Amino acid sequence: MDQSSGSIRFILNDTEVAVSDVAPTATLLDYLRLERRLTGTKEGCAEGDCGACTVLVGRLAKDGQGDETLAYESVNACIRFLGSLNATHVVTVEHLARKDGRLHPVQQAMVDFHGSQCGFCTPGIVMSLYGLWLANDKPSRAAIEKALQGNLCRCTGYEPIVRAAEAAARERPSALFDPIARARETVIARLKALRQDKTIVIRRGEDCLIVPVDAADLARVLADHPDATIVAGSTDVGLWVTKQLRSLNPVVFINGIAELQRLESSEAGLTIGAGVSYTAAFEALSAAYPTLGRLIERIGGEQIRNMGTIGGNIANGSPIGDSPPPLIALAATVTLRSSDGTRSLPLEDFFIAYGRQDRKPGEFVESVFVPALPAGERFAAYKISKRRDEDISALLGAFRIALAPDNRVTSARIAFGGMAATPKRAKAVEAALIGQPWSEETIRAAQAAFDTDYQPITDWRATSAYRLLAAKNLLMRFFLESTGETAQLRRFEEVA
Amino acid sequence: MDKSTFEDRSTITGAMHAPLPHDSAHKHVAGTADYIDDMPEPVGTLHGALGLTDRASAEILEMDLSAVAALPGVVCVLTAEDMPHANDISPTHLHDEPVLADGLVQFHGQPAFAVIAETRDIARRAARMARITYRDLPAAIDVADAIAAGGEFVTPPLTLARGDAEGELARAPRRLKGRMRIGGQEHFYLEGHIALAIPGEDDEVTVWVSTQHPSEVQRMVAQVLGVPANAVTVNVRRMGGGFGGKETQGNQFAALAAVAARKLRRAVKFRPDRDDDMTATGKRHDFLVDYDVGFDDEGRILAVEANYAARCGYSADLSGPVTDRALFHADNAYFYPHVRLTSQPLKTNTVSNTAFRGFGGPQGMLGGERIIEEIAYALGKDPLDIRKLNFYGDKDSGRNVTPYHQTVEDNIISRIVDELEASADYRARRAAVIDFNRSSRVIRKGIALTPVKFGISFTLTHLNQAGALVHVYTDGSVHLNHGGTEMGQGVYTKVAQVLAESFQIDIDRVKITATTTGKVPNTSATAASSGSDLNGMAAFDAARQIKERLVAFAAERWQTTAENVTFVANHVRIGEELVPFTELVQQAYGARVQLSAAGFYATPKIHWDRTTGRGNPFYYFAYGAAVSEVSVDTLTGEYMVDRVDVLHDVGRSLNPAIDVGQVEGGFVQGMGWLTTEELWWDEKGRLRTHAPSTYKIPLASDRPKIFNVRLAEWSENAEMTIGRSKAVGEPPLMLPISVVEALSMAVTSVADYRACPRLDTPATPERVLLAVERLKTQQCPSP
Incomplete structure (x- = not known):
């Protein structure tokens, strides 16, 4: 194996690094702290929830005109694997202040406030806040809170941090002051040079890390290693490593594969490649289905949305994944690919039982297709969690109905997460609605059918009784909102 | 000699009462503030991990650690037998808390062994490879289990009584009984526990540890090792948060690191991961409060009886003083003419609960405020009116004696509440809320104003002492050390301000140094909100001594009197002459004047007799009040905090910027305790909420959408505290009781405000919705 194929190469602040002796599950955080002695980045939870390990990762992406741009996203270094970083620019807190100690405007505002x-x-x-500062020079309070969703602070109560963010946004000294702006052209050129042109394979003892070049290469790699762990955003797999100390071998990183970043909108609907992050999909999904946009804003924190993919959320088959219920209600289909070709199936059929999905060895989720909502149909998705943001759903309901001119329900698709061992349709409820007039009486009658559809469990997120009651009431919310009544709290009217 | 007065500033930077940034703010934002895990490790540092048990209550029949020891990279495995002198770190000397479980497992997750390995990763992996055989024993997981099992106490209970509560309850025109469950709370300091022990010569060991109580770590390490305290030096520069969770809970990690370091002659670091930290260290106590109140038709309280039963966990730890403080605050700001309060510090098979900001006070106060709510809803009145009717009175009111027989002498609660009521426009907003609720079917609002009166001092009187060590060097720079530990609350900054003020030098001339048992001995925990009060005074005392020597020297050298020597901005005015501070220091050094001093302070006036339940446990009280307005979705129980207004009393603030930060942060932390932070144990006694993925502290988007915090600028401590300031750490934590009561009001709007919703805490969306349902069915029995 030649040298170029045997290392992960990226830019760390202003230094180019090539890592060739690396375990497939080595995290960026451990690398920064233990090997580079960059100790500004902290470990608070090692599961992507507290944000103490936040760094920025810049990567090249094609913009609307097909030009390559360099975009930076905040990520959790604690669950980001080194293997996912080829041809990226990793920026840590040490990079912000000038060598003479002068602080970046974001840092200075944090001191001043x-x-x-x-x-x-x-x-x-x-x-x-630096990620926000780069992206938005007039952030609303909603935007600031969204940027901070993945960061826990136990001391300040956040108010001074939000004020600092507002003040920092106004501070725009010369472009040369900002380390990223200063080096942008150089970094773009260096990242282009770092791009892989062949499969990266790194072996270390028994362990093996593979970064395929493209989708065909991925299919080949999986044909050879059908038991490989596929890692896109590592927001789930990361915890297998940091919490369960699982040994994964081999690990295949797919986040750099361009074909899996497809995001195509047509009259028929939206095709979302398996590597598309929540952040990348947000605009298209929220334009087509506004309540889905609001839902995505409540999935994880910004760092998780920058890393996590809809494809991964489907592929891991969690009963409390936030994207499957709305996608099932919208009659989405999933496309799987292997070296033998592709096949598509309705998303709801993909989830067979708890922990078991219809994915054969050697197959990977390639994309999901979300049909456009026919005119006149109503759709909404509602998430219930103990804490509004950055929490795992206690339950999540998605509702879609079509009404005839006489106000009778002609079709209904309702799916829930958190109510069964898989994301699951509420077929009894649907049956109780179809053919009935869209009225409060119908809703009340249909609510009882939830007892047929679901026997949820009690756990730390909610009791069985609450899950059932809230599910029934969400149907009522869906109805009331269709009549124009306010039946939901919103902290901010605008989507951030 | 510099005789000009023109180009010099007339004031110094960083005097007392200045809104200075935190001393480490620049380092915090640059990522250059070193926490223990960031310090360069000594060559050959080894890493430890805890081996946790997985039974709530069991006898260990066999512990097979062969696989643990066999993992390549493991250097040694420690068990209870490896503790050189004593397997005991019980902070109250009851010998009920082993470093490692010795044959008996008393909570799920209790450490039974520790692995020391070449890397942290290897230690963590090895720790999961033990094969332990158990014989299960009966387990009491919560308060109900403990009472059912006979109600064993971990420490003696307390009774506070005055008058004839029983008789007056029987005679009262109205009487109500109720019960409230109050959940516990995980500290969730962002930096988890950590200890690094470095062996020295002879029996010496140096320990860097994230602790609020270096002297106790020193004692415990010495006790476990069987060496004198003078062999153990404990250092802490800063913690990444403490909140009480690092008052006693760091002892275990420090002791294990020290034992391994002595044994292996290598540096040893323990940094448990978040899950082990949350599983194996104590939390805020959860309580079950039973109350019985007698009152008149106006709502004036005549008598109160209440019992506070607490889940203490398997050992005493600080449960005695915590449950005592619950009783000390069951009255909050209200006069109970006849009262009897009892505590039940119950032993349970859960991790031993410990200190947490407020130290039982919040639970006591929450129970007291529930009583006010009950009365208000029973009489159909605004709870604020019931509050005002029952406030402690002034000096000659005959209504100013607490259940522990201390007279409240500094009462300003009425002024605080009246000002806040006006500035927050409480009455008009309450009317608007009621109006809104009339026309809104699903979304309901609530608003509440609640007060806080919090007693300041350690109730264990001897803890109210502190020391400081101050050196002035010949270049005029000052070295500051004291017993307080910095956990983010800004005590280092405030005490440095005291020195800057005392010497009248710019604060950047003062170097704040890591707290160490080698410089200031026998310190108390930085706890009970006392850090600035005690250490500020101790530093002031040290500065006073040095200044007195400088003044005496200057008076003699310049042939004038001591009255003619004054410290002014970076100078000393000696008669008509203005001498730079540095120059005077150099001359004093040349004249062999000692430029170093150890300061000391002991809080005056306080005394407490626990056996009689009488005394003056508190030097003074801190006051505050908050108005909270919330919206509730009555279909799901979800809610939002729309607006909060706070007026809080910190006396004359030593640093208003830091104090406002303490109020804001304390509020949000308390709000988390009361709303989304839920500790959940399963039937086996396993804590299932042991990481931020399952345990939900507030986010930026949970903080009040409008958040107005003001300090009562007119307030001055009536007592002679440092700069007439008041303690600020704990009192604001109780301000968000107003959030719970606002939620209550929104809930009871579905029952026309006639029923007390009796919301238990944390008031999660689930509890709110179930309360709504309960009240709806009470109102109209048909579905």
Whole structure:
């Protein structure tokens, strides 16, 4: 194996690094802290929830005109694997201040507004705010809160941090002050040079890490290694490693595969490649289905949405994944690919039982297709969680109905997460609605059918009784909202 | 000699009462503030991990650690037998808390062994490879189990009584009984526990540990090792949050690191991952409160009886003083003419609960405020009116004695509440809320104003002491050390301000140094909100001593009197002459004047007799109040905090920027405790909420959407505290009781405000919805 195929190469702040002796599950955080002694980035939870490990990752992507641009996203270094970083620019908190110690406007605002107390979460918060600062020079409070959804602070109560974010947005000294702006052209050129042109394979003892070049290569790799763990955003697999200490071998990284980043909109609907992150899919989905946009805003924090993919959320088959229920209600189909070709099936059929999906060895989820909502149909998705943002659903309901001119329900597709061992349709409820007038009486009658569809469990997220009651009431919310009544709380009217 | 007065500033930077940024703010934002895991490790540092048990209550029949020891990279495995002198880290000397379980498992996750390995990853992997055989024993997981099992206490209960509560309850025109469940809370300091022990010569060991109580870590390490305290040096520069969770809970990690370091003659670091940290260290106590109140038709309280039963876990830890403080605050700001309060510190097979910001006070107060709510809803009145009717009175009111027989002498609660009521426009907004609820079917609003009165001092009187060590060097720079530990609350900054003020030098001349048992001995925990009060005074005392020597020297050298020597901005005015501070220091050094001093402070006036339940446990009280307005979705129980207004009393603030930060942060942390933070144990006694994926502290988007925090600028401590300031750490945590009561009001709107919803906490969306359902069915029995 020649050298170029045997290493992960990226830019770390202003240094180019090539890592060739690396375990497939080595995390960026451990690399930064243990091997590079960049200790500004902290470990708070090692599961992508607290944001103390936030760094920015810049990568080249094609914009609307087909030009290559360099975009930076906040990510959780604790569950980001090194194997996913080829041809990227990793920016840590140490990169922000000038060599003479002068702080970046984002950092200075955090000092001026007393945004740090114990200081442990602070580097991560600075990096999240820096990501926002780069992307938005007039952030609304909604946008600031969204940028901070993946960062926990236990000391300040956040108010001074939000004020700092507002103040920092206004501080735009010369472009040369900002380390990313300063080096943008150079970094673009260096990243282009770092792009892989062949499969990266790194062996270390028994372990094996593979980064395929394209989808065909991925299919070949999986044919050879049908038991491989496929990693896109690692927001789930990351925890297998940091929490369960599982040994994964081999690991195949797919986040750099361009074909899996497809996001195509047509009259028929939306095709979302398996590698498309929530952030990347947000605009298209929220334009087509506004309530889905609001739902996506509540999935994980910004870092998780930047890493996590809809394809991964489907492929891992979790009963509490947030995207399957709305996609099932929208009658989405999933396309799987292997070296033998592709096949498509309705998404709801993909989930067979708890922990079991209809994915054969050697297959990978290639894309999901979401049909456009026919004119006149109504759709909504509602998530219920203990904490509004950055929480795992206690339950999540998605509703879609079509009404005839006489106000009778002609079709209904309702799917829930958190109510059964898989994301599951509420067929009894649907049956109780179809053919009935769209009225409060119909809703009340149909609510009882939830008892037929679901026998949810009690756990730390909710009791069985609450899940059932809330599910029934969400149907009522769906109805009331269709009549124009306010039946849902919104912290901000605008979508951030 | 510099005699000009023109180009010099007339004031210093960083004096007392200035809104200075945190001393480490620049380092925090740059990522250059070192926490223990960021320090360069000594060559050959080894790493430890805890081996956790998986039974709530069991005898260990056999512990097969062969696979653990055999994993390549494992250097040694420690069990209870490997503790050189004592397998005991019980902070109250009851010998009920082993470092490692010795044959008996008393909670799910109790550490029974520790692995020391070349890397942290290897240690963590090895720790999961033990094969332990158990014989299960009966387990009491929660308060109900403990009572059913006979109600064993981990520490003696307390009774506070005054008057004839029983008789007056029987005679009262109205009487109500109720019960409230109050959940616990995980500290969720962002930096988890960590300890690094470095062996030295002879029996010496140096320990860097994230702790609020270095002196206790020193004692515990010495006790476990069987060496004198003078062999153990404990250092802490800063913690990434503490909140009480690092008052006693760091002892275990420090002790294990020290034992391994001594044994292996190598540096050893313990940094448990978040799950092990949350599983194996204590939390805020959850309580079951039973109350019985007698009152008149106006709502004036005549008598109160209440019992506070607490889940303490398997050992005493600090449960005695925690449950005591619950009783000390069951009155909050209200006069109970006749009262009897009892605590039940119950032993359970759960992790031993510990200190947490407020230290039992919040639970006590929440129970007291529930009583007010009950009365208000029973009489159909605004709870604020019931509150005002029952506030402690002024000096000669005959209504100013607490259940522990201390007279409330500094009462400003009425002024605080009246000002907040006006500035927050409480009455008009309450009317608007009621109006809104009339026309809104699903979304309901609620608003509440609740007060806080919090007693300041350790109730264990001898803890109210502190020391400081101050050196002035010949270049005029000052070295500051004291017993307080920095966990983000800004005590280092405030105490440095005290020195800047005392010497009248710019604060950047003062170097704040890591807390260490080698410089200031026998310190108390940085706890009970006391850090600035105690250490500020101790530093002030040290500065006073040095200044007195400088003044005496200057008076003699310049042939003038001491009254003619004054410290002014970076200078000393000696008679008509203005001498730079540095120059005076150099001359004093040349004249062999000692430029170093150890300061000391002991809080005056306080005394407490626990056996009689009488005394003056508190030096003074801190006051505050908050108005919270919320919206509730009555279909799902989801809610939002729309607006909060706070007026809080910190006396004359030592640093208003830091104090406002403490109020805002305390509010949101308390709100988390009362709303989304839920600890959930399963039937086996396993804590299933042991990481942020399952345990939900507030986010930026949970904070009040409008959040107005003001300090009562007119307030000055009536007592002679440092700069007439007041403690600020804990009191704001209780301000968000107003959030729970606002939720209550929104809930009871479905029953026309006639029923007390009796919301237990945390008031999760689930509890809110189930309360709505309960009240709806009470209102109209038909579905």
